[in-house]
Amino acid sequence: xxxxxxxxxxxxxxxxxxxxxxxxxxxxxxxxxxxxxxxxxxxxxxxxxxxxxxxxxxxxxxxxxxxxxxxxxxxxxxxxxxxxxxxxxxxxxxxxxxxxxxxxxxxxxxxxxxxxxxxxxxxxxxxxxxxxxxxxxxxxxxxxxxxxxxxxxxxxxxxxxxxxxxxxxxxxxxxxxxxxxxxxxxxxxxxxxxxxxxxxxxxxxxxxxxxxxxxxxxxxxxxxxxxxxxxxxxxxxxxxxxxxxxxxxxxxxxxxxxxxxxxxxxxxxxxxxxxxxxxxxxxxxxxxxxxxxxxxxxxxxxxxxxx
Amino acid sequence: xxxxxxxxxxxxxxxxxxxxxxxxxxxxxxxxxxxxxxxxxxxxxxxxxxxxxxxxxxxxxxxxxxxxxxxxxxxxxxxxxxxxxxxxxxxxxxxxxxxxxxxxxxxxxxxxxxxxxxxxxxxxxxxxxxxxxxxxxxxxxxxxxxxxxxxxxxxxxxxxxxxxxxxxxxxxxxxxxxxxxxxxxxxxxxxxxxxxxxxxxxxxxxxxxxxxxxxxxxxxxxxxxxxxxxxxxxxxxxxxxxxxxxxxxxxxxxxxxxxxxxxxxxxxxxxxxxxxxxxxxxxxxxxxxxxxxxxxxxxxxxxxxxxxxxxxxxxxxxxxxxx
Numbered sequence: 001x002x003x004x005x006x007x008x009x010x011x012x013x014x015x016x017x018x019x020x021x022x023x024x025x026x027x028x029x030x031x032x033x034x035x036x037x038x039x040x041x042x043x044x045x046x047x048x049x050x051x052x053x054x055x056x057x058x059x060x061x062x063x064x065x066x067x068x069x070x071x072x073x074x075x076x077x078x079x080x081x082x083x084x085x086x087x088x089x090x091x092x093x094x095x096x097x098x099x100x101x102x103x104x105x106x107x108x109x110x111x112x113x114x115x116x117x118x119x120x121x122x123x124x125x126x127x128x129x130x131x132x133x134x135x136x137x138x139x140x141x142x143x144x145x146x147x148x149x150x151x152x153x154x155x156x157x158x159x160x161x162x163x164x165x166x167x168x169x170x171x172x173x174x175x176x177x178x179x180x181x182x183x184x185x186x187x188x189x190x191x192x193x194x195x196x197x198x199x200x201x202x203x204x205x206x207x208x209x210x211x212x213x214x215x216x217x218x219x220x221x222x223x224x225x226x227x228x229x230x231x232x233x234x235x236x237x238x239x240x241x242x243x244x245x246x247x248x249x250x251x252x253x254x255x256x257x258x259x260x261x262x263x264x265x266x267x268x269x270x271x272x273x274x275x276x277x278x279x280x281x282x283x284x285x286x287x288x289x290x291x292x293x294x295x296x297x298x299x300x301x302x303x304x305x306x307x
Numbered sequence: 308x309x310x311x312x313x314x315x316x317x318x319x320x321x322x323x324x325x326x327x328x329x330x331x332x333x334x335x336x337x338x339x340x341x342x343x344x345x346x347x348x349x350x351x352x353x354x355x356x357x358x359x360x361x362x363x364x365x366x367x368x369x370x371x372x373x374x375x376x377x378x379x380x381x382x383x384x385x386x387x388x389x390x391x392x393x394x395x396x397x398x399x400x401x402x403x404x405x406x407x408x409x410x411x412x413x414x415x416x417x418x419x420x421x422x423x424x425x426x427x428x429x430x431x432x433x434x435x436x437x438x439x440x441x442x443x444x445x446x447x448x449x450x451x452x453x454x455x456x457x458x459x460x461x462x463x464x465x466x467x468x469x470x471x472x473x474x475x476x477x478x479x480x481x482x483x484x485x486x487x488x489x490x491x492x493x494x495x496x497x498x499x500x501x502x503x504x505x506x507x508x509x510x511x512x513x514x515x516x517x518x519x520x521x522x523x524x525x526x527x528x529x530x531x532x533x534x535x536x537x538x539x540x541x542x543x544x545x546x547x548x549x550x551x552x553x554x555x556x557x558x559x560x561x562x563x564x565x566x567x568x569x570x571x572x573x574x575x576x577x578x579x580x581x582x583x584x585x586x587x588x589x590x591x592x593x594x595x596x597x598x599x600x601x602x603x604x605x606x607x608x609x610x611x612x613x614x615x616x617x618x619x620x621x622x623x624x625x626x627x628x629x630x
Contacts (some may be wrong), residue, residue, distance in 0.1 A: 009401070019332075070412045082473040105573070221547075223546055226546045226547075229542070229546060230543070230546070233538075233539055233542045233543060235538075236535075236538075237535055237538075239534040240531065240532065241532070241569060243528065243531065243532075244528050244529070244531075244532050244569075244571075245571065246569040246570055246571035246573060247569065247570045247571075248567060248569055248570075249568045249569060249570050250566075250567075250568045251539070251565070251566070251568070252564075252565060252566045252567075253539070253540050253543045253544060253549040253564075253565045253569045254548075254562065254563070254564050254565070255544050255558065255560045255562050255564075256548075256560050256561065256562040257547070257548045257549070257550065257560075258547040258548050260543055260547055274547055276547075
């Protein structure tokens with residue numbers, strides 16, 4: 001198990017049954033949410049190498065959360081596990097009131113502080129769909145406060161997630177984006193492209209996961225969760241196409257108010273361009289996308305290289 | 308147009324209606340209560356098709372039929388009998404079916420009968436052979452009684468709420484009770500030939516049943532792909548295509564259209580035909596090079612459909628006035 005700079009080490013931890021393996025199967029292994037019901041518990045540590053944006057390599061360490069494994073992590077495997085970590089993702093099952101959960105979390109944070117002090121910690125407060133709608137905000141805030149209290153003053157980012165909606169895509173998009181060394185370069189280029197095409201907004205998605213890499217919006221929109229909703233919608237459609245033994249290449253959706261193009265872009269990305277200006281010719285937009293592809297191939301590659 | 312659902316208790320009549328017409332997820336149907344009285348579900352999503360499904364409680368016994376039940380059943384164009392395929396042996400429910408057919412046929416001779424061999428999923432029916440075996444078994448058991456009592460031959464459908472088979476079955480039976488759809492089918496066949504389209508469906512966008520299709524066989528995979536395409540179009544349109552607090556019905560408007568290209572060379576093309584009605588075509592990418600021509604032909608088709616349904620309305624009204 002190499003741990004050099006180009007392999008970004010991501011620890012995925014949490015008590016057994018929290019949903020770690022389900023999440024990663026949906027995001028990275030094309031599982032449908034209902035398929036995850038047949039997953040068994042993870043035995044010890046499952047390490048997967050994930051190619052992201054062509055050149056970025058993530059080493060995802062899915063750590064089985066059963067008690068006897070957890071004990072090992074903090075004792076005999078402590079330094080191998082918590083050394084050279086770039087990101088720690090801790091998953092809480094919101095329905096579980098097992099006190100040991102928070103204790104395990106605290107131990108993780110302490111180990112990270114000791115062995116990988118520069119690592120970023122993301123906490124996913126998961127299975128939010130099991131909480132009735134009217135209680136969700138309150139339950140989430142309470143858990144979030146508890147997490148901050150146990151985080152040893154390290155900065156931690158929390159997300160409310162569920163495999164049954166787009167919240168999963170928001171959390172993982174943000175996590176993965178953190179690991180792209182030069183995403184600023186991408187958003188600047190997207191801005192130029194958006195303005196040149198006179199579009200409302202332009203979004204860049206990673207090809208196989210459909211996580212949002214970057215975006216630029218020229219116009220404000222009332223739905224702040226629209227990008228992850230699109231990730232979810234397209235991902236589900238992609239899976240549906242695979243049942244028909246085909247892969248989706250491109251898509252146009254329009255009504256009298258808008259026109260959206262979703263197309264293959266660089267070798268590792270898809271682009272979505274949305275326009276509400278009916279004077280913009282669709283054929284012209286498609287031509288622009290075609291011309292921009294080569295240019296962006298280089299930019300995407302450059303954004304994955306550390307400065 | 309009235310269609311009744313009958314069957315023994317817990318076969319899944321109400322679940323079918325809730326999953327198809329009220330967007331309930333199949334898993335949630337495990338928790339619904341038994342139907343205690345007759346319930347009606349009206350389906351009027353577009354200006355062309357209007358149906359009422361009458362959900363009878365499982366406790367209904369034809370031997371204890373009262374005047375109200377008789378009135379409802381005499382107005383039905385079709386009766387769907389739902390049989391639980393996992394609840395063997397089938398003798399008792401089939402006996403009930405024969406009795407219902409006999410009774411209803413006596414006062415409503417034009418009524419059609421369809422049998423849904425339902426819950427045809429799970430471990431008991433893993434292969435196609437096992438499913439067909441169930442269907443053959445049922446039709447064999449019914450044969451002698453149907454012949455003896457000179458009853459109309461029922462149609463058979465293998466259905467489950469866990470996949471699109473129930474949607475396909477309901478689409479087909481609704482086509483059966485709508486004679487005007489034959490004309491639309493002819494128009495769709497013409498459209499297919501002129502535009503070199505492989506398959507075309509006229510979809511009800513809300514419940515994803517198809518109102519009409521061309522005369523080539525329906526395969527579940529192409530049907531499912533088209534239904535999923537509608538989901539994508541509606542979902543994306545709800546995000547970007549509505550202003551202010553409008554809802555889904557305004558997301559799908561007169562200019563709604565979508566093109567999806569697959570790497571297998573297949574292109575899916577969707578166009579709005581009427582309020583909540585969409586035409587979905589499956590075309591080979593090479594044949595999609597003259598989109599303008601296809602659009603022109605679809606516009607003609609649109610007008611044709613309107614005329615057919617308007618003529619049908621007129622016919623119904625004049626029949627009502629006579630009666």
